[in-house]
Amino acid sequence: MHPIIIVGSGMAGYAVAREFRKLNPEHELVMICADDAINYAKPTLSNAYVAKKAPEQIALGDAAKMSAQLNMRIETHTWVKAIDATAHTLTLEKDGQTLQQSYSKLVLAVGANPIRLAIAGDASDDIHVVNNLDHYKAFRANLDARADKRVVILGAGLIGCEFANDLQNTGHQVTVVDLAPQALGRLLPQHVASAFQQNLEETGIQFVLGTTVEKVSKVENDDYLVTLANGQSVQADAVLSAVGLQPNLSVAKEAGIHTSRGVITNAQLETNLADIYAVGDCAEVNGTLLPYVMPIMQQARALAKTLNGTATAVHYPAMPVAVKTPAAPLTVLPSPVDVEVTWETEEFEDGMIAKASDHEGTLRGFVLLGATASKQRLILTKQVPDLIPATV
Structure with a gap:
């Protein structure tokens, strides 16, 4: 049996590995990445200064530690040059050498680059x-x-x-x-x-x-x-x-994988090619690209089950985004782009609640500004329909 291969050592790649290992401690798992595979949470970078975290304190584990922790072979400083979906092989480049690697299933967690x-x-x-x-x-x-x-x-x-x-x-x-x-x-x-x-x-x-x-x-x-x-x-x-990110699509495109703003997948995170999946910042799931922590965790849990033999669709509940701006505490649940909404605002001394409702009066999104408004997060989140409903 060939290994399951994860391409990318960011939050999405490590989350899939971690969730899969909870279900299957033994199946061979390989991570391939172009960097040193240090595990860290990227969202901490934008407030590390005020948290008095030196760069070396942000890292949660190097490649050796993560390899041992997840019983996973990690190939660092290795580039995927081509995917042969028919043969289920990757062409790799490492230390100036070209290598071939077979896979049973392939997970693209290749992230996005700054524009x-x-x-x-x-x-x-x-x-x-x-x-x-x-x-x-x-x-x-x-x-x-x-x-x-x-x-x-x-x-x-x-x-x-x-x-x-x-x-x-x-x-x-x-x-x-x-x-x-x-x-x-x-x-x-x-x-x-x-x-x-x-x-x-x-x-x-x-x-x-x-x-x-x-x-x-x-x-x-x-x-x-x-x-x-x-x-x-x-x-x-x-x-x-800090003008935005562009998903890394070049290797996927060359392999014949369908792409739009990201790598196109269905609700099971499958691409159009057999046994190839996408997660994280590069994945456009059912037409939606959500480069945030909570969607990535939802994707990782669902995909781990699928990789372990139980086909599972990702479930997106309403997932508010907390913006790390202490001077203006902010939580945002964007309304779907294809839904027309009207806004209703309630103001407080220290901020406001703005609610976005559709033509039927259903709450589809909200913005909470300030400490008083933020207390309404859980109550309002429960009122918003799932973005991708749970399936049985």
């Missing part, structure tokens, strides 16, 4: 992204070496705002730039976004919205001059891009 904007200037290559532990180490080393600690963040989405709050709380001077007219433009209705932004601005964070970065140039004292499309310019000691 990099085309930005002019002689310092455009110095723009940081933080999508893994190595990225975070480089960004942190840059900041720790500087006295002024002025940071420009590209992107006022979830990750950009979390980093902004984290850095502002640790003595940095933060400017957030986004082409959208509001912070968290894809998650919040405009009136909630305004209150959220105001709370962050009260900590000293500056937002420059409705424009984008045109050029990043080196100036005196190793500083950077960030030139915006609206004519403004901002001096910085570091520039961080």
Whole structure:
């Protein structure tokens, strides 16, 4: 019997391995990854500074520890060059050598890469992204070496705002730039976004919205001059891009696996090719791409059962997202994009509850801003229909 192979050592890959081992301690399991396979929770990166966590404290276990813990062979610094779905084999590259590896079932947990904007200037290559532990180490080393600690963040989405709050709380001077007219433009209705932004601005964070970065140039004292499309310019000691992620699809596409925004799967996380599955940030499940922790855990539990011989569809209950911005405590349950909703808002001294209901009056999403509103999380979550219902 050939091994089950997991490609990718991020949260999704390790979650599948962990869930599968609960059900099956013996079947051969192999993880293949292009990095060092250190296990850590990526969401901790955006608030590690204020939590006083040095980069080495974020790691939960190296490849050797995880291999022993999960009874799994882990091939680090190994690249999947091709998938032969008919022969059930992978072509791998490691240490300059080409290898062949057979599989019984293949799990693509290949994640997503940061989107990099085309930005002019002689310092455009110095723009940081933080999508893994190595990225975070480089960004942190840059900041720790500087006295002024002025940071420009590209992107006022979830990750950009979390980093902004984290850095502002640790003595940095933060400017957030986004082409959208509001912070968290894809998650919040405009009136909630305004209150959220105001709370962050009260900590000293500056937002420059409705424009984008045109050029990043080196100036005196190793500083950077960030030139915006609206004519403004901002001096910085570091520039961080947090404009979003793009699922890694190239190897899947070349193998004939159907892709759209992500690797297309059904509710059982199966692709169009036999014995090949996808999970995590790269997986578009029944047309939905949810790059958050709770959906990944739901996927991992369902897929582990399927890999162990019991075909199981993933169940997506209503899964609110907690945004790590202590200056403006925020919980968001986005309404489905294909459902027309109307918003109803209840205000408090420290924030608000905004509820999104469909034409039948069914609650389809909500936003909780502030400590008072956050107490309603469980009550409201129970009122929202499942995104992907449980199946018998």
